[in-house]
Amino acid sequence: MSNTAVTAPASPPAVDLVNVQVNGVWHKFPKGTRMIEACRQVGALVPHYCYHPKLTSPGNCRMCLVEMGMPPRPTPGQEPEKDEFGMPKIGWMPRPVIACANTVAEGQGIRTEGKLSEEVRKGVMELLLINHPLDCPICDQAGECRLQEFSVEHGNGESRFREEKVKKPKNVDIGPRIRLDDERCIMCSRCIRFTAEIADDPVLGFTERGSYTTLAVHPGKRLENNYSLNTVDICPVGALTSNDFRFQMRVWFLKETKSLCTKCGRGCNIEISSRQNEVYRQTPRENNDVNSTWMCDQGRLDFHFVNSDYRLTQPLVKKSNGHHPTTWKLAVNQVSDALRSVKASEIAVIASGRMTNEELYLTHALVKSAGIENYDVVPRTGGGDDYLRADDQNPNSNGVRAIWGAEPGAKLPKIIEGINSGAIKVVLALGENLVKAGLEKAALEKLTFLASSHILANATAELSHVVLPAASYAEKRGSMINVTGRLQRLSKAVNSPGEARDDWEILRDIILAYAGSNGIHSVEDVFKRMAGDVEIFSGLTLARIGELGVQVMETGEKVPLLERERERKAKGIIVG
Amino acid sequence: MATVVVQRPKLKWHEKWFISTLAKGLLITLGHAIAILRGKKKVTMQYPEEKWDAHLPDHYRGAPALVTDEHGRERCVSCQLCEFICPPRAITIIPEEIPSTDPWAKVEKRPRLFNIDMIRCIYCGMCEEVCPEQAIFLRKDYAITGLSRAEMVHDKKRLYEIGGVREGLVNKWNDLK
Numbered sequence: 001m002s003n004t005a006v007t008a009p010a011s012p013p014a015v016d017l018v019n020v021q022v023n024g025v026w027h028k029f030p031k032g033t034r035m036i037e038a039c040r041q042v043g044a045l046v047p048h049y050c051y052h053p054k055l056t057s058p059g060n061c062r063m064c065l066v067e068m069g070m071p072p073r074p075t076p077g078q079e080p081e082k083d084e085f086g087m088p089k090i091g092w093m094p095r096p097v098i099a100c101a102n103t104v105a106e107g108q109g110i111r112t113e114g115k116l117s118e119e120v121r122k123g124v125m126e127l128l129l130i131n132h133p134l135d136c137p138i139c140d141q142a143g144e145c146r147l148q149e150f151s152v153e154h155g156n157g158e159s160r161f162r163e164e165k166v167k168k169p170k171n172v173d174i175g176p177r178i179r180l181d182d183e184r185c186i187m188c189s190r191c192i193r194f195t196a197e198i199a200d201d202p203v204l205g206f207t208e209r210g211s212y213t214t215l216a217v218h219p220g221k222r223l224e225n226n227y228s229l230n231t232v233d234i235c236p237v238g239a240l241t242s243n244d245f246r247f248q249m250r251v252w253f254l255k256e257t258k259s260l261c262t263k264c265g266r267g268c269n270i271e272i273s274s275r276q277n278e279v280y281r282q283t284p285r286e287n288n289d290v291n292s293t294w295m296c297d298q299g300r301l302d303f304h305f306v307n308s309d310y311r312l313t314q315p316l317v318k319k320s321n322g323h324h325p326t327t328w329k330l331a332v333n334q335v336s337d338a339l340r341s342v343k344a345s346e347i348a349v350i351a352s353g354r355m356t357n358e359e360l361y362l363t364h365a366l367v368k369s370a371g372i373e374n375y376d377v378v379p380r381t382g383g384g385d386d387y388l389r390a391d392d393q394n395p396n397s398n399g400v401r402a403i404w405g406a407e408p409g410a411k412l413p414k415i416i417e418g419i420n421s422g423a424i425k426v427v428l429a430l431g432e433n434l435v436k437a438g439l440e441k442a443a444l445e446k447l448t449f450l451a452s453s454h455i456l457a458n459a460t461a462e463l464s465h466v467v468l469p470a471a472s473y474a475e476k477r478g479s480m481i482n483v484t485g486r487l488q489r490l491s492k493a494v495n496s497p498g499e500a501r502d503d504w505e506i507l508r509d510i511i512l513a514y515a516g517s518n519g520i521h522s523v524e525d526v527f528k529r530m531a532g533d534v535e536i537f538s539g540l541t542l543a544r545i546g547e548l549g550v551q552v553m554e555t556g557e558k559v560p561l562l563e564r565e566r567e568r569k570a571k572g573i574i575v576g
Numbered sequence: 577m578a579t580v581v582v583q584r585p586k587l588k589w590h591e592k593w594f595i596s597t598l599a600k601g602l603l604i605t606l607g608h609a610i611a612i613l614r615g616k617k618k619v620t621m622q623y624p625e626e627k628w629d630a631h632l633p634d635h636y637r638g639a640p641a642l643v644t645d646e647h648g649r650e651r652c653v654s655c656q657l658c659e660f661i662c663p664p665r666a667i668t669i670i671p672e673e674i675p676s677t678d679p680w681a682k683v684e685k686r687p688r689l690f691n692i693d694m695i696r697c698i699y700c701g702m703c704e705e706v707c708p709e710q711a712i713f714l715r716k717d718y719a720i721t722g723l724s725r726a727e728m729v730h731d732k733k734r735l736y737e738i739g740g741v742r743e744g745l746v747n748k749w750n751d752l753k
Contacts, residue, residue: 133753134748135684136655136708137653137655137657137708137709138653138654138655138683138684138685142655164752165752170682171684246673247654247671247672247673247684247685248671250655250656250660252660253656253659253660
């Protein structure tokens with residue numbers, strides 16, 4: 001972790017510290033710290049299922065039971081006994097307490113190791129495994145299953161249960177994206193709490209009692225809100241599984257890359273899981289200034305186009321009988337020749353708000369060196385909600401504002417008018433399907449030259465004289481500024497298919513062909529140069545952005561979900 | 577360190593010049609030759625007309641194959657542990673969901689594609705050892721040949737052909753399940 005998250009300015013005034021002994025060593029913790037968090041901070045991990053720092057703590061799984069003690073109250077006139085550190089001697093309680101819902105107190109002792117703690121864990125594990133099916137070989141959670149992990153660490157190794165296991169519904173369709181297996185459920189209630197507390201869509205609940213307790217959706221309801229797949233992430237076992245990821249790949253094969261979601265302007269921090277150049281899933285990554293630990297289903301499932309069969313894999317040139325593959329050199333030269341062939345006022349560059357800062361910077365460098373006035377990105381808005389989704393559907397609109405100093409979409413109507421009237425003869429479209437951006441096919445057919453870079457084959461590529469295959473967000477490095485003004489980093493998870501290239505490389509080559517050498521060899525060079533030109537990036541490098549990003553702009557935009565979470569944290573309802 | 581004085585045998589001159597030892601060797605060879613010519617002894621096997629198969633030991637490790645059980649169920653549930661453990665990475669599996677119309681729909685998962693590249697396979701038997709479903713076994717087939725690389729990849733169909741039906745295995749997916 002190179003950067004720690006910047007905490008909210010509303011931190012509590014004076015922190016009251018209390019002395020707590022954890023596994024025989026005295027530490028100081030702020031008053032009100034949960035025992036489980038105190039233990040975690042000093043490296044004594046307490047196993048748990050139901051506890052989640054972003055949710056309330058019902059304390060129902062009993063896995064986090066630890067041995068606890070307090071100094072005994074002295075009789076009148078008696079001096080309290082001291083240990084060798086000068087601290088009051090602890091009177092250990094004969095029964096364990098749960099670490100997740102209790103807070104630390106002055107003079108308290110916690111033992112996470114030792115006979116009592118280990119035996120209760122063993123007991124809890126045995127009870128949880130009584131009715132748990134032995135279908136790890138077909139369970140998607142296997143490999144990242146808490147029950148598996150703790151069974152190995154704290155379990156018995158074999159079952160003493162000789163009776164028949166309780167049968168419960170399996171393979172239940174509870175929502176469009178989620179499948180429920182009730183036999184695997186260990187009744188931690190994390191999903192119930194998530195839907196009730198975070199997603200405000202309380203459709204899940206328990207029915208029946210005792211060992212027959214069953215997780216179910218309320219009659220006539222379905223778990224179909226836009227945040228439903230977060231329940232799959234927080235499910236400690238394989239009870240809730242994602243239909244999209246179901247049986248696709250075992251998790252131990254997946255390589256995780258820390259990156260960003262580019263579906264909307266929020267820029268949720270994610271991990272892209274891939275194996276052998278194929279992306280299998282995306283999961284949220286904790287960033288308490290952007291997305292907490294959640295993300296929306298739309299963003300999460302928006303990666304299938306990366307593996308699509310419609311990916312462009314070769315630069316193409318249009319001849320009389322359709323598009324033909326060509327070399328990068330010829331394609332780029334053709335673009336630069338076309339840019340030279342007409343006056344700058346007859347050229348338009350339509351870029352995309354989905355481009356990284358580096359790409360936007362190079363686009364800007366290209367239009368400046370050619371003296372092109374008609375350049376803009378295609379704005380996209382709508383679809384924001386009261387949780388995480390931003391109204392701005394472009395992931396990098398603030399990058400456009402910061403690097404170009406222009407409002408996205410300001411010049412676009414004029415450019416469209418110019419193309420329609422025939423005043424603009426050459427168009428360079430970077431990552432945007434112009435047909436969807438409000439241009440008629442007939443108008444685009446009239447152009448003397450149309451070059452476009454795309455990820456997927458589309459109508460604009462069909463009309464283009466030169467098609468340049470570009471890389472998707474999962475295949476490139478770069479940075480973006482989200483709607484709250486946070487500079488964050490994309491990382492490369494998989495390789496681009498075929499000869500497809502990073503957009504910044506395409507732009508660099510066009511600039512090279514058009515204006516000559518520019519000394520840029522890597523995406524770091526682009527950022528370095530950009531940091532010299534754009535004030536808010538000064539002193540930064542791609543590496544210095546870190547995994548959690550840095551705040552570079554103040555936009556005044558608030559994240560509704562984070563605001564509510566902070567409020568709950570301030571009230572002490574959640575740990576946060 | 578103690579020094580051990582080795583007593584070398586005292587060799588005669590014809591032994592030093594390999595004359596008598598050579599004759600002794602030739603005599604042994606001649607003895608075998610006569611025994612074979614008289615049909616009293618057999619030392620070579622006429623492969624492939626004759627095969628060693630009947631004498632293969634129980635622990636012999638040949639080609640890995642998938643098996644079905646006496647209920648006609650393909651035992652592999654596509655957990656991909658064999659793919660994970662395989663040292664030369666010979667195994668490739670793509671899982672799929674068993675459709676709800678299938679009599680074994682409760683097993684939920686099966687391989688859509690199961691390939692073992694027999695050029696890569698080193699017959700180590702790790703796949704058999706790791707399999708939690710008793711679905712993959714090393715058979716005694718050793719003569720795996722082909723005219724192309726593609727032919728040397730055993731697909732799911734071929735693996736079940738080699739493996740056949742194996743009875744008496746643990747039936748984890750019984751009626752109680």
